[in-house]
Amino acid sequence: MSILINILGLALTAFIVWWFWIYKSGAAAHAEGDAVSIVVDSGVYEPSVIHAPAGEPLTLRFIRKDSSPCAEKVIFNDLDISADLPVGEPYDLSFTPEKPGEYEFTCQMAMYRGKLIVEPE
Amino acid sequence: MAKATESTKPKSQKTQRLHVSDMSCAGCVETVEKTLKSVSGVNDARVNFAERTATVTGDVSPDTLVDAVGNAGYTASVMDGDIAESEKENMELGHYKALLKKTVVSGVIGLIIFLVSMLNLLPPLEALSGQVSWGVVSILTLFVLTYGGGRFFTGAWKSFKNHNANMDTLIAIGTGVAWVYSTFIVIFPYSVSEIARHMYFETAAIIIAFINLGSALEMRARGKTSQAIKRLIGLQPKTARVVRGGSEVDIPIEEVEFGDIVRVRPGEKIPVDGELTEGSSHVDESMLTGEPMPVEKKTGDEVAGGTINKSGSFLFRATRIGKDTALAQIIDMVRKAQNTKPAIGRLADRVSGIFVPTVLITAVVTMLIWFNFGPAPRITYMLVTTMAVLIIACPCALGLATPISVMVGVGKAAEYGVLIRRGDALQQAGQLTTIVLDKTGTITEGKPELTALDAEGITEEELLGISAGVEANSEHPLAEAVVEAARKRGIELKTVESFGAVSGHGVRAVYGGSEVLMGNRKFMLDNKIDIETAVSKSEELSESGQTVIFVALGGSLAGVLGISDPVKADSREAIKRLQADGIRVIMLTGDNRVTAGAVAKQVGVDDFIAEVLPEDKAQEVSKLQRKGEKVGMVGDGINDAPALAGADVGFAIGTGTDVAIESADITLMRGSLHGVADAVGISKATLRNIKENLIGAFGYNTLAIPVAAGILFPFIGILLNPVIAGAAMALSSVTVVTNANRLRWFKP
Ligand SMILES: [Cu+2]
Numbered sequence: 001m002s003i004l005i006n007i008l009g010l011a012l013t014a015f016i017v018w019w020f021w022i023y024k025s026g027a028a029a030h031a032e033g034d035a036v037s038i039v040v041d042s043g044v045y046e047p048s049v050i051h052a053p054a055g056e057p058l059t060l061r062f063i064r065k066d067s068s069p070c071a072e073k074v075i076f077n078d079l080d081i082s083a084d085l086p087v088g089e090p091y092d093l094s095f096t097p098e099k100p101g102e103y104e105f106t107c108q109m110a111m112y113r114g115k116l117i118v119e120p121e
Numbered sequence: 122m123a124k125a126t127e128s129t130k131p132k133s134q135k136t137q138r139l140h141v142s143d144m145s146c147a148g149c150v151e152t153v154e155k156t157l158k159s160v161s162g163v164n165d166a167r168v169n170f171a172e173r174t175a176t177v178t179g180d181v182s183p184d185t186l187v188d189a190v191g192n193a194g195y196t197a198s199v200m201d202g203d204i205a206e207s208e209k210e211n212m213e214l215g216h217y218k219a220l221l222k223k224t225v226v227s228g229v230i231g232l233i234i235f236l237v238s239m240l241n242l243l244p245p246l247e248a249l250s251g252q253v254s255w256g257v258v259s260i261l262t263l264f265v266l267t268y269g270g271g272r273f274f275t276g277a278w279k280s281f282k283n284h285n286a287n288m289d290t291l292i293a294i295g296t297g298v299a300w301v302y303s304t305f306i307v308i309f310p311y312s313v314s315e316i317a318r319h320m321y322f323e324t325a326a327i328i329i330a331f332i333n334l335g336s337a338l339e340m341r342a343r344g345k346t347s348q349a350i351k352r353l354i355g356l357q358p359k360t361a362r363v364v365r366g367g368s369e370v371d372i373p374i375e376e377v378e379f380g381d382i383v384r385v386r387p388g389e390k391i392p393v394d395g396e397l398t399e400g401s402s403h404v405d406e407s408m409l410t411g412e413p414m415p416v417e418k419k420t421g422d423e424v425a426g427g428t429i430n431k432s433g434s435f436l437f438r439a440t441r442i443g444k445d446t447a448l449a450q451i452i453d454m455v456r457k458a459q460n461t462k463p464a465i466g467r468l469a470d471r472v473s474g475i476f477v478p479t480v481l482i483t484a485v486v487t488m489l490i491w492f493n494f495g496p497a498p499r500i501t502y503m504l505v506t507t508m509a510v511l512i513i514a515c516p517c518a519l520g521l522a523t524p525i526s527v528m529v530g531v532g533k534a535a536e537y538g539v540l541i542r543r544g545d546a547l548q549q550a551g552q553l554t555t556i557v558l559d560k561t562g563t564i565t566e567g568k569p570e571l572t573a574l575d576a577e578g579i580t581e582e583e584l585l586g587i588s589a590g591v592e593a594n595s596e597h598p599l600a601e602a603v604v605e606a607a608r609k610r611g612i613e614l615k616t617v618e619s620f621g622a623v624s625g626h627g628v629r630a631v632y633g634g635s636e637v638l639m640g641n642r643k644f645m646l647d648n649k650i651d652i653e654t655a656v657s658k659s660e661e662l663s664e665s666g667q668t669v670i671f672v673a674l675g676g677s678l679a680g681v682l683g684i685s686d687p688v689k690a691d692s693r694e695a696i697k698r699l700q701a702d703g704i705r706v707i708m709l710t711g712d713n714r715v716t717a718g719a720v721a722k723q724v725g726v727d728d729f730i731a732e733v734l735p736e737d738k739a740q741e742v743s744k745l746q747r748k749g750e751k752v753g754m755v756g757d758g759i760n761d762a763p764a765l766a767g768a769d770v771g772f773a774i775g776t777g778t779d780v781a782i783e784s785a786d787i788t789l790m791r792g793s794l795h796g797v798a799d800a801v802g803i804s805k806a807t808l809r810n811i812k813e814n815l816i817g818a819f820g821y822n823t824l825a826i827p828v829a830a831g832i833l834f835p836f837i838g839i840l841l842n843p844v845i846a847g848a849a850m851a852l853s854s855v856t857v858v859t860n861a862n863r864l865r866w867f868k869p
Contacts, residue, residue: 002492009489013482020478023284042276044283067216068272068336069343075460077467080543082460087212108460109520110470111287 035059035092038114040074040085041066045105045114052097054118059094073108076116137183137375139175139197141168141190149195156193160185182376199375213340220337224330227269231326234258238323246310246318255307255320262300262322270296270329286477288517292332294481295511295843299325302504317498321508321843328512328847335851339517342858345865346525349532350459353452356408356427361392364436381439385430393426393439394446400435404428409447410791411538411799451790454542455535459528463548465811466523469818473516480514480826487830502831505840509829513846514822518853522814525861530807533864537799538790546786549770551804555750556699556797557742559764560710560717561598562757563774563794564696564724565686569599571606572667573683575658582612584680588672590615591630591637595622599668602684624734627670635675641713645671645678655681663715666723693724695794700727702801705750709733709741738764755789755797772797802869810864814857821853 029036029047039046040062052058064071064085074093075082085091097103097118105114141153150168153175157166162181168174175197177186183199190197237243237258244251266274274297276289303320310318360371364382377383377393385391391404403415406428415431418424424437427448443449462470484507491503531541541547561567576584589607592600593614607614617630617637626647627640638648642659645652650673652659659669659681667683696706708729710717717731730741738756742764745752754761754768765771765785773785774792789796829846833839 005492006489009485009492013485016478016481016485019281020284020286020481021475042272042279043287043289044276044279044285046279046283048283048285067212069213069216069340073460075462077462077470080461082457084456084460104470106470108524109517110473111516111520113285113474 035061037061037063037090040064040071040112043070043111045112048114049117050114051117051119053121054097054100055121057094057096059092060116062091062093064088064091070107070109070111074105074112075108076103076105078103137177137186137199139177139183139186139190139199141175141195141197152193153190153195156189157186160189180378213344217337217340220333220340223269224333224337227265227326227333228330230261230265231323231330234261234326235323238320246307252307252310258320258322259300259304259307262303262326265326265329266296266300269326269333273332286481288477288515290477291480291511291514291516292328294484295508296325296328298504298511299328299508299843313500314498317500319501321504324508324843327844331844331847331851335855338851338855339858342855342862343525345862346528346858347459347532348865349529349535350452350455353408353427353448353455353535356390356448358390358392358427362386375443377439377442379439379442382436383439384434384436385424386434387430387432389430391424391426391428391430391437393443394441395424395437395439397422397424397435397437400433402433402435403431405431409451409538411536411796412791412793451535451540454540455531458531458541458543458547460524461544462523462527463544463808463811465548465808465815466527466544469519469523469815472819473519476514476516476519476822480510483514483826483830484510491831502840505843506829506831508843509841509846510826512843513825513829513841513850515850515853518818518821518857519815521854521857522818523811525858526807526810526814526864529861529864530803530810533807533867534800534803537796537803537869539796539800539803540788540790541800542786542788546770547804547807549751549804550753550787550800551808553704553751553753553770553801555705555707555745556753556755557707557709557745557764557768558696558726558794559738559754559756559761560708560712560720561686563755564692564708564720564726565688567598567686567757569602569668569684569686571602571682572685573662574606574680575655575683576680577654577678579674579679581680582610584672584682585610586612586615587617587632587637587674587679588639588670588682590617590632591620591628591639594620594630595628597622597628598686599670599684600628603670603682624736632674636673638673639670641669642671645673648673650676650678652678654678660715663713664719666716666719668712668716688720688724689793692794695798696725698795698798699801700725702798702805704753704801707745709738711735735760736763739767742767753797753801755794772800799869803867806864806867806869810861814860817860818853818857821849825849 030051036050038060050060062074062085064087067087071085073082073084079097081095083091083093097116100118100120103116103118105116106112154166154168157163157175157177160181163177163179166175166177187197187199243254246252246255270292273289273292277293280287280290299321303322306313306318306320359374361374361377362369362371362384363377364384369384374392382398383392383395397418397420399420401419404418404424405415406425407413409425409428425448426446487510488503488507491506492499495502527544527547530547534541558564574581574585585607589604589612592603615632617632620628620630622628623640623644627638627644630637638644638650642652652671655671655678662669662683667685670682670684672679672682699706706726708717708721708726710729710731711733712731714731717729721729733741738761742752742754752768753770753772754764755772755774756765757774765773770787771785772787772789775788775790787800829841831840
């Protein structure tokens with residue numbers, strides 16, 4: 001019994017490490033042409049990984065459903081872009097990512113997390 | 122975003138947004154778009170189906186547009202910024218009230234359960250009646266979890282699916298474990314030994330109450346942090362008195378058009394930006410520039426929307442309206458800057474990214490340790506510590522630490538007329554070791570005057586006439602002083618030919634067949650002009666801080682001009698303030714060493730670099746940087762752009778209405794150098810505040826988590842009650858926000 005619980009605990013730890021750190025999400029959206037819609041709700045951006053080509057105009061349409069103040073801003077720190085998101089009304093954020101690379105976007109407190117992957121043309 | 126399409130159109134093209142509520146298909150979009158485009162005066166109309174909005178550019182009143190859409194069978198309403206802001210406030214108030222309600226309901230139920238179990242009011246679990254009544258308590262608690270804490274569970278699940286974990290995850294697991302374990306005991310009371318047969322319903326309910334209370338308090342405190350922006354928005358007047366068809370009518374501010382003549386009476390706010398056409402007055406611009414003294418305004422002067430007319434009544438022509446006004450741009454800029462993060466905040470971001478999974482692992486390890494090594498009843502200890510670990514850790518405080526201080530700091534700076542563009546600039550301004558001041562327009566007024574005139578071989582009148590004739594072709598600020606002096610004395614400007622400028626040295630032209638050279642000593646020597654006779658005079662002028670211009674006519678010296686640019690009244694004091702902050706202040710100027718030295722001595726800078734060509738300013742900055750200095754550069758924008766961009770922090774001195782200086786990190790709305798000292802002071806205070814917040818948040822978690830895990834138990838037998846953990850977690854973010862709010866009282 002007690003061995004079982006210990007094994008279970010270690011398995012749980014391994015699972016946490018794998019699930020939150022090692023596993024790479026495959027649920028990514030690719031931006032082509034039209035705006036990519038991102039739903040902002042309950043602590044997550046859905047989808048949270050966006051692929052976009054470098055040097056092309058990109059429109060991210062944020063649809064904020066969460067009315068808590070945590071969700072009110074979206075910030076692309078390394079791109080110097082930020083916006084206040086209205087609740088219930090889609091907000092189009094348009095810009096052209098010039099340099100390929102990975103850019104995190106977060107809420108003000110970095111609880112909502114997403115990643116914009118800009119790929120070389 | 123709509124700006125790109127407007128660049129070629131005249132400014133009277135205002136952009137308006139309508140909300141069209143009942144479009145249900147793509148066909149509707151076409152109808153509405155066509156309808157709007159057919160309205161006379163409309164240049165372009167675009168409908169966004171997803172937003173149910175229409176963006177219209179053109180010279181037309183919003184009512185006409187609403188009517189036109191109405192005639193086509195749809196309902197339109199005008200959207201404006203102020204409404205959006207108050208809507209946001211209403212929404213926040215609603216959210217706040219909902220949180221309080223959840224606090225009260227969860228708290229009351231939690232308290233009742235607590236009293237009931239404390240006073241043993243229910244039959245014991247060993248009897249069936251006990252199981253039934255505790256079953257009811259379990260259901261009550263489940264209600265609290267779903268009503269008061271439902272969002273934590275949905276949030277936790279959603280993040281989990283996204284391989285993400287946040288505060289919701291911790292709360293959901295903590296309270297969820299408490300409920301599941303307790304309910305399990307109710308159903309199978311004999312599964313654990315009697316002494317461990319303890320239930321945690323009240324713990325779960327009260328934790329939910331505390332966390333809702335914490336969020337509510339945090340929201341309240343947060344509202345105060347954005348006061349600077351609210352104040353700026355509040356400056357925008359609602360109506361304007363416009364001269365239309367010979368009479369003056371009050372119209373809503375949105376209907377003011379480019380070129381309108383607007384009447385402002387004493388005590389009134391100036392509605393939009395413009396140029397005074399009739400009358401004169403004193404205007405209080407302190408809300409924009411931080412400059413307390415009212416500024417005199419005469420015909421031709423610029424006035425800015427949002428500032429207050431103190432004395433006279435006047436008319437002005439609207440030159441910038443809507444989103445183009447200085448105030449609107451300032452609001453936009455402050456808002457953007459409030460959202461950026463200085464480098465110091467990125468560390469916290471990295472930590473909070475791995476924070477929650479780390480806490481989860483800590484919780485599992487805590488559980489295993491108590492299970493294997495803990496005293497009896499092991500299950501109880503194990504549960505209490507695991508729950509406490511989960512509940513007490515709050516990534517919120519860590520995540521809030523930086524942004525909330527930046528928000529207050531940037532807002533505070535705006536109050537003093539200091540516009541900070543990036544969070545990084547806010548951090549760096551506090552770490553500068555050297556500040557380079559461009560002399561002209563920064564230390565001095567930038568409006569030079571002719572203060573000496575010494576002719577040789579020709580009359581003074583002739584000298585000034587020829588000089589002014591030459592300089593009338595130049596755009597150099599010194600040239601303006603010469604022309605102005607000739608005008609003042611009523612001397613006719615002589616006509617010259619083939620004007621040419623030699624950057625940083627002087628100008629040449631032809632007058633009456635002979636060559637005129639005007640410029641500095643080096644320029645004369647380069648052109649082999651004998652200046653021997655004027656050497657002592659020019660040295661005398663230089664030593665008194667005047668810039669000397671030699672004038673040569675037909676190959677020989679015709680005289681010297683002395684021009685001085687008065688030092689701003691408060692430059693010396695502001696420089697002292699910077700030095701008191703431990704910053705070396707260096708003056709940069711194109712003047713010769715002697716003139717520069719005189720001014721440097723007058724204002725008390727630590728050092729000066731003279732005879733610098735405009736294009737070499739950036740080089741001087743990088744020279745200092747190579748020596749390891751953190752350099753701030755202060756200039757008036759236009760010709761200093763490369764130096765401003767190259768410095769660690771570029772400060773542009775604006776003129777109150779001219780806020781769009783792109784190359785600068787920080788724009789000073791007021792001409793005074795005190796703005797630089799204010800910026801440094803506010804930056805230091807903000808940085809200190811951020812550090813306090815970060816140390817507080819890091820410290821809180823590094824101390825609280827081990828205590829929650831029971832590290833004190835083997836020594837002094839203390840365990841943390843999960844309810845206390847819940848209260849502590851709720852308070853941690855409130856503390857951070859409250860500390861940031863202290864910045865509001867800071868005075869640089
Ligand atoms: Cu949060």
